[in-house]
Amino acid sequence: MSTEAPLLLALDLTGTFLFALNGAFTAVRHAKLDIVGVISLGMITALGGGILRDILIDDLPPATFRDWRYLVVAAGGGLAAFFAGKHLDKVAWLITVLDAAGLSLFAVTGATKSLAFGLGAGQAVILGAVTGVGGGTLRDVLLRQVPTVLHSELYAVPALVGAAVAVVATSAHVYGAPAALGAAVSCFLVRMAGVRFQLNAPAPPGGKAGGR
Amino acid sequence: MSTEAPLLLALDLTGTFLFALNGAFTAVRHAKLDIVGVISLGMITALGGGILRDILIDDLPPATFRDWRYLVVAAGGGLAAFFAGKHLDKVAWLITVLDAAGLSLFAVTGATKSLAFGLGAGQAVILGAVTGVGGGTLRDVLLRQVPTVLHSELYAVPALVGAAVAVVATSAHVYGAPAALGAAVSCFLVRMAGVRFQLNAPAPPGGKAGGR
Amino acid sequence: MSTEAPLLLALDLTGTFLFALNGAFTAVRHAKLDIVGVISLGMITALGGGILRDILIDDLPPATFRDWRYLVVAAGGGLAAFFAGKHLDKVAWLITVLDAAGLSLFAVTGATKSLAFGLGAGQAVILGAVTGVGGGTLRDVLLRQVPTVLHSELYAVPALVGAAVAVVATSAHVYGAPAALGAAVSCFLVRMAGVRFQLNAPAPPGGKAGGR
Numbered sequence: 001m002s003t004e005a006p007l008l009l010a011l012d013l014t015g016t017f018l019f020a021l022n023g024a025f026t027a028v029r030h031a032k033l034d035i036v037g038v039i040s041l042g043m044i045t046a047l048g049g050g051i052l053r054d055i056l057i058d059d060l061p062p063a064t065f066r067d068w069r070y071l072v073v074a075a076g077g078g079l080a081a082f083f084a085g086k087h088l089d090k091v092a093w094l095i096t097v098l099d100a101a102g103l104s105l106f107a108v109t110g111a112t113k114s115l116a117f118g119l120g121a122g123q124a125v126i127l128g129a130v131t132g133v134g135g136g137t138l139r140d141v142l143l144r145q146v147p148t149v150l151h152s153e154l155y156a157v158p159a160l161v162g163a164a165v166a167v168v169a170t171s172a173h174v175y176g177a178p179a180a181l182g183a184a185v186s187c188f189l190v191r192m193a194g195v196r197f198q199l200n201a202p203a204p205p206g207g208k209a210g211g212r
Numbered sequence: 213m214s215t216e217a218p219l220l221l222a223l224d225l226t227g228t229f230l231f232a233l234n235g236a237f238t239a240v241r242h243a244k245l246d247i248v249g250v251i252s253l254g255m256i257t258a259l260g261g262g263i264l265r266d267i268l269i270d271d272l273p274p275a276t277f278r279d280w281r282y283l284v285v286a287a288g289g290g291l292a293a294f295f296a297g298k299h300l301d302k303v304a305w306l307i308t309v310l311d312a313a314g315l316s317l318f319a320v321t322g323a324t325k326s327l328a329f330g331l332g333a334g335q336a337v338i339l340g341a342v343t344g345v346g347g348g349t350l351r352d353v354l355l356r357q358v359p360t361v362l363h364s365e366l367y368a369v370p371a372l373v374g375a376a377v378a379v380v381a382t383s384a385h386v387y388g389a390p391a392a393l394g395a396a397v398s399c400f401l402v403r404m405a406g407v408r409f410q411l412n413a414p415a416p417p418g419g420k421a422g423g424r
Numbered sequence: 425m426s427t428e429a430p431l432l433l434a435l436d437l438t439g440t441f442l443f444a445l446n447g448a449f450t451a452v453r454h455a456k457l458d459i460v461g462v463i464s465l466g467m468i469t470a471l472g473g474g475i476l477r478d479i480l481i482d483d484l485p486p487a488t489f490r491d492w493r494y495l496v497v498a499a500g501g502g503l504a505a506f507f508a509g510k511h512l513d514k515v516a517w518l519i520t521v522l523d524a525a526g527l528s529l530f531a532v533t534g535a536t537k538s539l540a541f542g543l544g545a546g547q548a549v550i551l552g553a554v555t556g557v558g559g560g561t562l563r564d565v566l567l568r569q570v571p572t573v574l575h576s577e578l579y580a581v582p583a584l585v586g587a588a589v590a591v592v593a594t595s596a597h598v599y600g601a602p603a604a605l606g607a608a609v610s611c612f613l614v615r616m617a618g619v620r621f622q623l624n625a626p627a628p629p630g631g632k633a634g635g636r
Contacts, residue, residue: 027574033574033575034575034624034626034627035626035627036573036574036578036579036580036581037573037574037575040573040574040580041574051480055267055272055479056263056272056273056274056277057272057273057277058272058273060272060479060480060481060482060484061480061481061482061541061543061547062480065480065481065543065547065550065551068544068546068547071546071547071550117273119273119277120280122280122283123273123277123280123283126277126283127277137354141353141354141565142561142565142570142571142574143570144356144568144569144570145356146354146355146356147354149248149249149252150239150245150248150249150252150253150354151245151246151249154248155248156248156252157248200246202246202247203245203246203247267479267484268475268484268485268486268489269484269485269489270484270485272484329485331485331489332492334492334495335485335489335492335495338489338495339489349566353565353566356568357568358566358567358568359566361460361461361464362451362457362460362461362464362465362566363457363458363461366460367460368460368464369460412458414458414459415457415458415459
């Protein structure tokens with residue numbers, strides 16, 4: 001862990017900032033909440049996935065509440081999005097890109113941390129995906145939307161891919177900055193391809209996906 | 213515990229499979245989600261109640277993430293429901309029966325495990341009910357429905373009955389396969405009677421139950 | 425802790441009763457649930473914030489499930505609200521007052537307990553607010569409403585104020601019954617001022633707060 005921990009922390013804080021921006025942007029655009037609502041929703045989006053992961057791997061209190069940098073970075077991202085509010089109509093695509101980047105970083109850090117806490121490989125892949133999609137799912141539930149992960153163009157799949165690459169690299173003892181970034185980039189590319197080409201996972205036989 | 217553990221595990225895995233079928237069936241019928249959404253929702257329905265219980269009794273990481281069979285059984289149930297999708301119009305009643313069976317098994321295993329972890333009798337009854345209704349409640353929240361447990365024909369009541377029978381049997385030192393099955397059957401019968409005769413718990417004085 | 429614990433318990437149980445009344449009142453008025461739904465929602469409102477706090481500070485099983493008084497007080501509050509159902513049209517304001525009082529007590533007890541478990545000052549303030557708003561947020565999600573904390577007249581702000589006063593008092597070694605009550609009263613007054621004068625936290629530049 002000693003050489004991996006700073007890397008994990010840097011990726012985790014970057015993902016936290018991106019998700020805070022994303023969550024707060026969503027709050028400003030969709031629900032016209034006040035400053036407390038916007039920052040709260042930014043922080044929940046940013047911190048929710050990691051908190052779920054830490055509860056499930058029994059690393060309590062969650063890293064979020066032991067290391068003040070998480071709270072500061074998440075609040076800063078929410079505040080930045082709040083004041084950028086009126087310029088947001090031009091950057092709807094930015095929300096999607098930030099979300100994909102946060103998803104990628106969290107899938108990798110979530111899987112890596114789960115392995116470090118002794119979870120199995122399959123479990124680490126799932127917990128990586130949970131870390132990636134958890135915060136956004138809480139955001140969607142609080143805003144009364146069916147969570148993106150349940151219906152969108154490839155959302156959980158890229159998270160599972162990124163987490164799986166990280167788990168394989170760790171098992172092959174080649175985990176480090178290049179492997180972690182490679183895992184994150186693989187998740188990011190799959191997610192952006194899904195958005196660009198409106199790919200969806202297969203719908204049930206006889207059914208139709210994407211309905212609301 | 214040594215003689216009870218295999219029984220607990222068998223009942224828990226059976227309940228997991230039934231709830232995964234149920235959650236994925238619901239996803240296919242109500243929301244037309246893609247394969248990832250259907251399996252995710254099946255797994256959340258199947259595993260959510262047990263995860264809530266394990267967090268609350270401090271058995272972390274949850275059994276779900278320590279024993280790979282839970283994940284495999286839950287994913288298998290979701291997959292089976294996904295491919296059976298187009299035949300589902302004929303079997304709406306099956307969703308209700310699977311749900312009642314899963315509820316019964318989880319209420320009993322939840323109460324028994326809570327006792328084994330040192331919780332009091334009343335707490336074990338409530339945690340048994342939480343185990344039974346937890347996964348379905350998460351499913352309903354994610355699909356933006358008011359949870360069944362809050363408004364339906366007798367739903368929490370049979371779970372509390374089944375959990376209470378299990379707690380009494382354990383306290384009387386007669387707990388074993390017959391007692392566990394008896395507790396589960398008592399829950400199942402109360403639940404199915406509630407569905408069959410559209411029984412509801414009493415509404416508030418001057419009010420009216422079942423409204424939205 | 426030895427001199428503080430009884431105070432903490434008394435404030436916590438009072439807040440539990442008030443929130444149970446509030447949650448059950450809301451259930452009776454808004455959703456016309458049956459007795460099980462009303463009492464369940466009362467108990468979730470009353471116990472949810474404290475359970476979230478205890479998970480996050482790693483005090484598991486939660487105090488709620490170790491001390492039977494929490495369950496009894498919460499169920500009693502829900503039952504009282506259920507039978508008072510038909511008289512509730514006259515007392516809409518009472519729901520708001522009970523809510524503000526529960527919020528105040530929980531913000532203080534949440535912050536104080538978090539400090540006692542070794543969390544930092546900033547973290548304790550946030551966890552105090554989470555304790556205060558958590559149960560009501562669960563209530564709103566289950567009833568499919570956008571949580572009060574995200575859009576209402578000053579709701580999270582008074583909780584943060586009350587928690588901050590409690591943290592400062594503890595750090596200055598003057599924490600005791602007068603300081604705890606002072607912290608709770610400061611939260612209560614800010615909240616009621618927000619309701620009375622329909623104060624809101626600032627909306628995003630170019631946006632408009634309070635929309636749905």
